[in-house]
Amino acid sequence: xxxxxxxxxxxxxxxxxxxxxxxxxxxxxxxxxxxxxxxxxxxxxxxxxxxxxxxxxxxxxxxxxxxxxxxxxxxxxxxxxxxxxxxxxxxxxxxxxxxxxxxxxxxxxxxxxxxxxxxxxxxxxxxxxxxxxxxxxxxxxxxxxxxxxxxxxxxxxxxxxxxxxxxxxxxxxxxxxxxxxxxxxxxxxxxxxxxxxxxxxxxxxxxxxxxxxxxxxxxxxxxxxxxxxxxxxxxxxxxxxxxxxxxxxxxxxxxxxxxxxxxxxxxxxxxxxxxxxxxxxxxxxxxxxxxxxxxxxxxxxxxxxxxx
Numbered sequence: 631x632x633x634x635x636x637x638x639x640x641x642x643x644x645x646x647x648x649x650x651x652x653x654x655x656x657x658x659x660x661x662x663x664x665x666x667x668x669x670x671x672x673x674x675x676x677x678x679x680x681x682x683x684x685x686x687x688x689x690x691x692x693x694x695x696x697x698x699x700x701x702x703x704x705x706x707x708x709x710x711x712x713x714x715x716x717x718x719x720x721x722x723x724x725x726x727x728x729x730x731x732x733x734x735x736x737x738x739x740x741x742x743x744x745x746x747x748x749x750x751x752x753x754x755x756x757x758x759x760x761x762x763x764x765x766x767x768x769x770x771x772x773x774x775x776x777x778x779x780x781x782x783x784x785x786x787x788x789x790x791x792x793x794x795x796x797x798x799x800x801x802x803x804x805x806x807x808x809x810x811x812x813x814x815x816x817x818x819x820x821x822x823x824x825x826x827x828x829x830x831x832x833x834x835x836x837x838x839x840x841x842x843x844x845x846x847x848x849x850x851x852x853x854x855x856x857x858x859x860x861x862x863x864x865x866x867x868x869x870x871x872x873x874x875x876x877x878x879x880x881x882x883x884x885x886x887x888x889x890x891x892x893x894x895x896x897x898x899x900x901x902x903x904x905x906x907x908x909x910x911x912x913x914x915x916x917x918x919x920x921x922x923x924x925x926x927x928x929x930x931x932x933x934x935x936x937x938x
Contacts, residue, residue: 667695667715668754669761672728672741673703674710676769680739681730687714688731689743694720697741713761714741722764723750730769861915868908876901 678700687695695716703709716722723746731742743764753762787793 666718668718670714670716671761671763672712672714672766673763674712674766678710678730685738685740687716687741689720712741721746722753724753724756725750726753726764727767728764729767858915865908865911865915872904872908
């Protein structure tokens, strides 16, 4: 009897110890579970195709939790509320953003967290609800969809019935102009050939004129110096003769006046006109010496033409 009693006590003690250890393990697991996770909400304003309960949540490519629930917003069925569970050590800040992403071309959709500057406060310290809301950012797929929609809208505007009619009219006008240009091609070629011949003849004429002007300039330059020297000598002699005559008249003025008061009275005006003539001849000599071509031909010296 004592042996059976000992076995019963030992068995009961073992069962009690096992139950206590099991309860302690369950309590420790529950305590550890409650203390090591933090729940958040993410509100998407786009379709979450490929996202499901249990899909992973990543922060800059590192797995930090999973999705525990997906539901439509009660007040706006266009929005999808995803409840996620993250590790307590995940640094979710007020400027952290969530968006849809895919791990590969054929992989499932996930929630990708990004952002979060060191200076920003933790989201749980600002949003004290049980599950704070993480703000979302448009996904790459959403950006592609929006861009494609904008492109389609612009294409619809460009390819409207009115624009299509204008394009058709423009093409028809271009075809008409092309046909006219083809018909006038021979006339244009003849016109170009005539213009080329006229330009050649003009070049020849200019060359001939330039040579004539050069020869005229050379002849004038060669012949003018002797003429100018002779004219200068003649003017000097005339000036000397006029001076001598004036001196003679001055010395014999009284005798001459008394001898021929009537006939010689005309000599004074004649000498004045002679002096005026000498001055005019001297001016002509100066002009000839300064610019002979302009004085003789009535124009400036021709400039040498250089054909281009």
